[in-house]
Amino acid sequence: MKGLILKDIYCLRTRIMTYVLTLVAALAIGILISLSSEYGNMRLDVFVGDDITVSEDDLSAYKIMLGGATFLAILLPLGVGFDGIMTFHMDEKANFNDVLRTMPVKPVEIVLARFSTAYGFLLTGYVSSILIALLISPVVEVFTLGEMIHAGTVMTCALAAGLGVTCCALFMWNKKTCERIFIGIILGIYAVFAIGIIALDKRYGDQLDAIMNTFMDKVKILFENCLTWLVPVALLMTVVCFFVSVLIVKRKGRGVR
Numbered sequence: 001m002k003g004l005i006l007k008d009i010y011c012l013r014t015r016i017m018t019y020v021l022t023l024v025a026a027l028a029i030g031i032l033i034s035l036s037s038e039y040g041n042m043r044l045d046v047f048v049g050d051d052i053t054v055s056e057d058d059l060s061a062y063k064i065m066l067g068g069a070t071f072l073a074i075l076l077p078l079g080v081g082f083d084g085i086m087t088f089h090m091d092e093k094a095n096f097n098d099v100l101r102t103m104p105v106k107p108v109e110i111v112l113a114r115f116s117t118a119y120g121f122l123l124t125g126y127v128s129s130i131l132i133a134l135l136i137s138p139v140v141e142v143f144t145l146g147e148m149i150h151a152g153t154v155m156t157c158a159l160a161a162g163l164g165v166t167c168c169a170l171f172m173w174n175k176k177t178c179e180r181i182f183i184g185i186i187l188g189i190y191a192v193f194a195i196g197i198i199a200l201d202k203r204y205g206d207q208l209d210a211i212m213n214t215f216m217d218k219v220k221i222l223f224e225n226c227l228t229w230l231v232p233v234a235l236l237m238t239v240v241c242f243f244v245s246v247l248i249v250k251r252k253g254r255g256v257r
Helices: 002-011 013-039 044-048 056-094 096-100 107-139 145-172 175-203 208-225 227-252
Strands: none
Touching: 002 013, 002 056, 002 107, 013 056, 013 107, 056 096, 056 107, 056 145, 056 175, 107 145, 107 227, 145 175, 145 227
């Protein structure tokens, strides 16, 4: 198993260099945005212009703009941390799975090695996002360090659950099949959402804004309190996906077909 993990790390060495450069870029983005919000063109007085009074809508728009840019620097490392699953595609291209079937490696060891690599990258991304939040929090006034860490933790838990499902799918099918399935799911969700909005607009046109505002308020409350249930759900999903992956590998025989 140790050899499989070392092989994955060696295959991802170019990704690791890209990852380091992305962390440097994310840190630079966070610092520049923070300094611009304090001394540059992203100051509140520059944003509102010559208006004497600042409305709540203007203030909310300013916070959304600044917050989105700030959180980009924190969440960017998490997205790169998802690159750990590239080992599946690399092994598929190199036909390493055929070689793996000749080795005396247990299915549990195969799955554990892959999960260790994938979740190791994600954990590294989470730690990196926390370090970036620590560095930019002294100059950011819109969000506190706790809010930044909360957002990074929520996103990490969501990605952890998704990563487990993705690993299961990649053990079951090849990369092309998985891409088609995920694209189909995304398009299906988008279609259902679009149809729902159109139906609501036709039937409840006058109340649609109130419905959307209520929905956003519920989402905000869910986001603020989600760690009480999201962390155990993410852990449970990871464990379930691990054992499902082991069953898939056992069903296919020694190694991964």
